[in-house]
Amino acid sequence: MSAAADPALVEHLRARAARDPRVVGQGLAPDDLADVVLDMLDEERRILPAAEREAVVQAVVDEALGLGPLEALLRDPGITEVMVCGPHRVFVERAGRLEPAATRFHDDAHLLHVIDRILAPLGRRVDEASPMVDARLPDGSRVNAIIPPLALDGPVLTVRRFAGRPLDGDDLVRLGTMDERMLATLRRAVRDRRNILVTGGTGSGKTTTLAALAGAIPARERVVTIEDAAELRIDLPHVVRLESRPPSLEGTGAVPIRALVRNALRMRPDRIVVGEVRGGEALDMLSAITIQDTTDLAGRRRRQFPEVLH
Incomplete structure (x- = not known):
């Protein structure tokens, strides 16, 4: 177990670093700031065990440059x-x-x-x-x-948090989320441009499953993703990621998922992946799903707006 840092000492060193000319306006990297904090400990002649000294320095760097205790x-x-x-x-x-x-x-x-x-x-x-x-x-x-x-x-x-490497369909089979027959069926549904709805409770793996299924989309297709907070990681060459925006302090400038869905339909998508459908955007999704078959300029029939959503 790592040593705990004294909160009072951490705050003292952080406040001192905030005034130190070696730090102010210098845009220091974490390692450089750590060196400055070590110098401060030496200047104040603070004798600390090695583990506690390391914990204090790391805590100061985390507070100054990162997300503190997180x-x-x-x-x-x-x-x-x-x-x-x-x-x-x-x-x-x-x-x-x-x-x-x-x-x-x-x-x-x-x-x-x-x-x-x-x-x-x-x-x-x-x-x-x-x-x-x-x-x-x-x-x-x-x-x-x-x-x-x-x-x-x-x-x-x-x-x-998410794994360093996104899980694919084979990982879901290995973990027991689905069997090989189910994976083959879902991959075929994706390739055949079927609309897929992924549902489940909080933490049940909806986003993980959605991303794994999206991996079966052919690389030649253009994919537009729409989310409240962008988290989908789809390893394809042609992905456009859109994220909704809340209102400003004045209550203006909000861009909800519904507006992004309507806009995505004008972006020549082969696939639209919507991270969350909870409001009025459900109507736009249903409207898009019904416009399946269109004729291009060459007279060829093609399915234009298949959706993958959860």
């Missing part, structure tokens, strides 16, 4: 989900089982700061006027945050 959990390949229930209660899912984590945030403000760091690069926000948000991390992991007044015990943050 970083240690996100570095653990065995963790598939992180659930933060207020600043002092954190749980993780490991091998399908929930267990408490030793990770803690200082207070609500600290946790909100981490949430804002996740949202800022995506142009999204969460505040009292808009207290729920879906987002994603750079690696594609799905993020959901909900804050007071809707969350009664402090901000709640849920991060669903």
